[in-house]
Amino acid sequence: xxxxxxxxxxxxxxxxxxxxxxxxxxxxxxxxxxxxxxxxxxxxxxxxxxxxxxxxxxxxxxxxxxxxxxxxxxxxxxxxxxxxxxxxxxxxxxxxxxxxxxxxxxxxxxxxxxxxxxxxxxxxxxxxxxxxxxxxxxxxxxxxxxxxxxxxxxxxxxxxxxxxxxxxxxxxxxxxxxxxxxxxxxxxxxxxxxxxxxxxxxxxxxxxxxxxxxxxxxxxxxxxxxxxxxxxxxxxxxxxxxxxxxxxxxxxxxxxxxxxxxxxxxxxxxxxxxxxxxxxxxxxxxxxxxxxxxxxxxxx
Numbered sequence: 001x002x003x004x005x006x007x008x009x010x011x012x013x014x015x016x017x018x019x020x021x022x023x024x025x026x027x028x029x030x031x032x033x034x035x036x037x038x039x040x041x042x043x044x045x046x047x048x049x050x051x052x053x054x055x056x057x058x059x060x061x062x063x064x065x066x067x068x069x070x071x072x073x074x075x076x077x078x079x080x081x082x083x084x085x086x087x088x089x090x091x092x093x094x095x096x097x098x099x100x101x102x103x104x105x106x107x108x109x110x111x112x113x114x115x116x117x118x119x120x121x122x123x124x125x126x127x128x129x130x131x132x133x134x135x136x137x138x139x140x141x142x143x144x145x146x147x148x149x150x151x152x153x154x155x156x157x158x159x160x161x162x163x164x165x166x167x168x169x170x171x172x173x174x175x176x177x178x179x180x181x182x183x184x185x186x187x188x189x190x191x192x193x194x195x196x197x198x199x200x201x202x203x204x205x206x207x208x209x210x211x212x213x214x215x216x217x218x219x220x221x222x223x224x225x226x227x228x229x230x231x232x233x234x235x236x237x238x239x240x241x242x243x244x245x246x247x248x249x250x251x252x253x254x255x256x257x258x259x260x261x262x263x264x265x266x267x268x269x270x271x272x273x274x275x276x277x278x279x280x281x282x283x284x285x286x287x288x289x290x291x292x293x294x295x296x297x298x299x300x
Contacts, residue, residue, distance in 0.1 A: 059083055062115075066105020072112035082116050093119050095126055096231050098142040107149040114152050125156040131162060134179040148183035159187065166190045170198075170218050182219045200230065205245055214252040224255055233259050241267055247279050257283045266290065273298055 011076050043213060062069040073079050090102065099107070108115055117123050130136040130151075136144055145151060154160050163186045164178070171299065172178060188194055201211035201221070215221045224230060233255055237243045244276065248254055257263050270291075275297035 011148070039175075054084055058087065059081075061087065062108070065101070065108065067108045067112070067260075072108065072115065075278065076112040076116060078116040079112060087115055089119060090115060090117065090123070097145075099145060100142065103142065103146055105143065107152070110260070111153045112148045114238050117153065119205060123152060126151055126160070129156045129160050133161065136179050140180075144179050144183060147180065148187060150187040151183060154187045161262060162190050163188060166194060170212055172219070177219075185219060185222055188222060194222055197224075197226070204234070206249060210249050214249060218252040218256065218280050220256055221252055229255055236263065240264075243279070251280045253277060254283065267286065269294065 016280050033082050037217075059069045062072060091101075094104065094107075095101065114123075124202065128139060130141060130144060131138065136143075151160070167178065169184060172185075185194070198211055198215065200210075201214060202208055206214070236259060237254070254263075262283060270282060275294060277293065277297065280291060282290070
């Protein structure tokens, strides 16, 4: 596979199609076993008899980089007409920004649109944003992009800067945390995601200041689904645990724990033992520490 990847890099991803003049080398590339079986992709099945050599090389190039070419072509139809030369230019540009070749399979797999992005108008502004607005050193671009590949398909003007402005207005002052821990917030829609989540917390009975304080302590609240996370966990908290909103205000991380795998089992064990345990202690403790805590509570 290493030899195949090297062959792809030198003959497909790094060279233009015209450079593939050696027919023996081309045949070697086309017989190289890719990461997945290309003939199983529906798009390949319907076109494999007529597709050009360049198209086959494009598929193999994607596969050897670790990208599911069938999914990539399905999610991003524009990739059908994208040239190897342009793909090579994008790969080279990202490498110049510190992204490793081994990272690209996951990055392109998550965001195939990157493969048809315009370097000057789409990709370069993202790195300028990271550098100037988030103050990320060039050497750390790779870390941030690997954390959130969606940054590369987000408009700086329409998405990243408005999100940063809104978050800073709420009180997010730690640019380091936004860049390295919570960059997902920057690619979240202000109008469709951030504001509705905050409004939902206020609708539960929290004051605006309390709701803002909660998301500042637990930024991942902005990433949780109202229907699939907030509502079922709040229902269990109020009906089964008979908890008070004040507890959630002080420990908003409650929503980050699995209802079925952590909250319910721990709560049921506390009830069975007939003891009282503060919400943070009940959920944050390791299994061993939790058992020891229950033993101490029962013996006291």
